[in-house]
Amino acid sequence: MTIQIEQTLPDLDIAVIDGEADIQRTTTAPLFTGRKVVLFGVPGAFTPTCSERHLPGYVRHFDVFKGHGVEVYCLAVNDAYVMKAWALSQHVPAGLKLLADGNGAFTKSLGLEMDGSAYGMGTRSRRFALYAENGIVKSLHIESPGELRVTTAEAMLDSIHR
Known part of the structure; x- marks a missing residue:
């Protein structure tokens, strides 16, 4: 499901990539507790839409989110080394955290997984964005397959500042 x-985000193991710092392993609770966060999920690092449009929008608008006191995290079912390489290739600024959900456990616990087997990708994340305060989901947006409209940085800025 x-x-x-208004549900609380689950607390599971995750790998965090933050700028050029070493890969950190933690659980998700400390990433969300006491914070305002936009978490957006992508089907995969280095995939066309994710690399050309989705993540770059959040990189461009990162300072706007920060100015509103909102942290930004990007989630993908990829290993931490792939996510680190993607962060470097996309010039992701320190503070915009990439969450590597290598086995998809966090994604599955959110009920936001998809079967990408037809594309040789296995289980991946649906394209989504949510806004959480203190670990509690306040808004959730899920894209229809093949679309990028309701989960863009611009859409989320509009959504959380109405």
């Missing part, structure tokens, strides 16, 4: 508005 997909996570719902």
Whole structure:
């Protein structure tokens, strides 16, 4: 079942990439507790839409989110080394954290996994964005397959500042 508005985000192991720092292993609770966070999920690092449009929008608008006191995290079902290489190739600024959900456990616990087997990708994340305060989901947006509209940086800025 997909996570719902007003539910608490689960606490599971995750690898975090933050700028050029070493890969950190933690659980998700400290990433969300006491913070305002936009978490957006992508089907995969280095995939066309994710690399050309989705992540770059959040990189461009990162300072706007920070100015509103909102942290930004990008989640993908990829290993930490792939996510680190993607962060470097995309010039992701320190503070915009990439979360490597290598086995998809966190994604599955959110109910936001998809079967990408037809494309040789296995289980991946659906394209989504959520806004959470203190670990509690306040808004959730899930894209229809093949679309990028409701989960862009611009859409999320509009959504959380209405």
